[in-house]
Amino acid sequence: xxxxRILGLAAFAGVAATGVxxxxxxxxxxxxxxxxxxxxxxxxxxxxxAAAEAPRGTATR
Numbered sequence: 001x002x003x004x005r006i007l008g009l010a011a012f013a014g015v016a017a018t019g020v021x022x023x024x025x026x027x028x029x030x031x032x033x034x035x036x037x038x039x040x041x042x043x044x045x046x047x048x049x050a051a052a053e054a055p056r057g058t059a060t061r
Contacts, residue, residue: 032040
């Protein structure tokens with residue numbers, strides 16, 4: 001039965017680590033100002049449009 005205890009502790013540690021990762025990502029996401037988010041979205045959109053308009057067989061990077 002000892003392995004059940006070890007498995008339970010490992011699962012608990014995994015859940016805690018996942019929570020930490022999610023919290024960090026959320027803090028990083030909220031650190032952007034609305035203007036920065038708008039700029040990033042416009043830049044990503046421009047890249048997507050340029051990639052879609054590029055002739056086939058031509059690498060964009």
